[in-house]
Amino acid sequence: MRTRPLKVALLGCGVVGSEVARIMTTHADDLTARIGAPVELAGIAVRRPEKVRAGIPAELITTDATALVKRGDIDVVIEVIGGIEPARGLITTAFEHGASVVSANKALVAADGAALHAAAEKHSADLYYEAAVAGAIPLVRPLRESLAGDKVNRVLGIVNGTTNFILDKMDTTGAGYSEALDEATALGYAEADPTADVEGFDAAAKAAILAGIAFHTRVTMDDVHREGLTEVTAADIASAKRMGCTVKLLAICERAADGASVTARVHPAMIPLTHPLASVREAYNAVFVEAEAAGQLMFYGPGAGGSPTASAVLGDLVAVCRNKLAGATGPGESAYTALPVSPMGEVVTRYHISLDVADKPGVLAQVATVFAEHGVSIDTVRQQGKGGGTSHSNVVESGGEADLVVVTHRATDAALSSTVGALRELDTVRGVVSIMRVEGE
Template sequence: MRMNTLRVALLGCGVVGSEVARQMTERSDDLSARIGARLELAGVAVRRTGRDRAASGISPELFTTDAAGLVERDDVDLIVEVIGGIEPARGLILSALERGKSVVTANKALMADDGYALHTAADKHGVDLYYEAAVAGAIPLLRPLRESLAGDHITRVLGIVNGTTNYILDQMDSYGSGFAEALEEAQSLGYAEADPTADIEGFDAAAKAAILASIAFHSPVTMSDVHRQGITDVTSADVASAKAMGAVVKLLAICELAPDGDAVGVRVHPAMIPRTHPLAGVRGAYNAVFVEAEAAGQVMFYGPGAGGAPTASAILGDLVTVARNRIGGVTGPGGSWYADRRVHPMGQTSTRYHISLDVDDRPGVLAAVATVFAEHGVSIETVRQRTERPDDAELVVVTHKASDEALTATVAGLGRLDTVRDVMSVMRVEGG
């Protein structure tokens, strides 16, 4: 009996797209056996057809610059989108969904910005929209959240979701590198782009946090809802101070339910976490996500979060699933927004803080500093003083949990003290 064939349109043929095509070709028999139908590449949409793509192994006649025409073709069954960005990817995906074609995408920016509308279109037209590769590369994460933990009550998702920043911070911690030095090395190894802004300023992680929060808490969360702070202000002194208190600095994506369960907080920022925490041991360019749920307890997902082969692995996993669903005449779980929780402002978020102050080394300074904390209801957990020069000292204060709003007011008050020469750094402390 002749096996059915499903024809796949590939939108984009960069590092990830060419790897998807390669794996589809080289593993054709295995994939066919798993699906119950053959996958055949129907066409590949690119910006320019003149480039030499012989290394991709894709037949030259499959390349086209008419992405919209490729999506609209009647002989195309499934779409894989790896163009990235918002447009034209958004329009192409909507066109595919409206024509009854399931879509697999790795587009974190689009899913963070417009996931609700795209899921609504997929549900309306009875097709699948899968995007495992959009958050953590090869790490199976979104499907466990959507399916394996669907019967549980997730309360918090805490993760390292950007390999570039994790590599930089790991170099600073492990080898004493400065930020600029670590960034340059990350670029030389291909972990960071020539323009690393999306990574080091936290935009990449913020998009992933929005996706994770939307799925975990069944509420639409967009990237604009995410409080974002990058790692460009993290200094060697911050890393050394973290070491002194048995902690390490990581860029964390944190999604959590408010105590009353009616709102969610979503934030990305550098934070100190104890070296005993499972995320503290995530080294190099690896990613890891720590999920806390009422019944399952604490679950961690770990692995390579980026790169052509790992990302292609996640895409092909989704492609196998949507192809099976197509053969079986069913769809997988769609968007779940029933809770529709609000996103509370960052000022209402409560956590601990590590604050470094450059102060005059004379009587009464500590009392004045403590008074400012007390005035704003921020309780001090520990104070450490270090004196390097006459009449000059560094005070390192670690607080108990306090609201971000109260902490901001405290820092402003400290800056007005005549005895405080500089508020050198303010960093959150998590996981303690």
């Protein structure tokens, strides 16, 4: 066994970084045995050196991250500071000075993964980022290594624990969005500013990474259609229940049927209660992978938090250190297919549309005509008068107002959008209350 330790620089010592440092210290002997050489934490770059960090020697703390990665004796840099800069510059500098990099930075990898991989390859270094997607769940490595000989056609997943917690509470308690968000914040699942989670930015970054790996093509966050869950109402949840469904914020990456393009999107969707993802509760994550030879695979577990994310970081650290000892590098970017990313308008799925309509004769016929004119076939119609009466065929003729729910067969997003635009022009349609896609069938 090699006796000279592999030196590690840690950038960031927050929730994840402090847990990485703790595990590296408490499990040092196990890590040495698994890697084949000792691993030494050589320095930790932070922004607030005055903060008390229990169990971390003060002499390891520095505010000069650039000097730390430039030292020349650093074998691996672990980056858990997040954001685009200074993370990007520090990672590039690390490569230039002979270090490999382990990162948990989903935003950076999703935005600039191709350039980072190119820099790593240029300097014969590794870039690993298992922790950037779905926390402790092994997902990146299975996609780019275990399924490297297979053809992945679809990746469908819940990749944000905060939004899953919110939707789960809305489903199980009948709470509205604001109430469920307040509970998520009180329990520490949601940040003080939850925008990245509830507006889908976090999930979109993860979708870009997953699509790129699964389909061997370059997909950035700008390629991902994104919708958050702030418009999901208790009425949407109740309507889903009547259909035998639940609502989840899904990241969906698909290869076109002809194999000539891919799509990547994040949005709320109704999924049947019989689908494996429907049973994912609280703040857990789960990803459903459909491959040609392997069939259907599901990966499930905690998708965030200090310990789960640190577990993924340390798994990458072991792999990268082993590569260092072997004088080799692991898998880099695989983008040989160079498939185009199709716009959202070409996506084909089913839809659940809720309309506020005048409760009088002929309304249903007018609505059905609009759908037919735009090539969108109706599967079912459910109407409920504001007084509570329900019909599955004809609008109740009370002269008041009614809620009309239409569920379509599969159609393109563009066709559905043009249909909704035409519905808004009808005098008998007082408003389009909600539109939600139906997936997983």
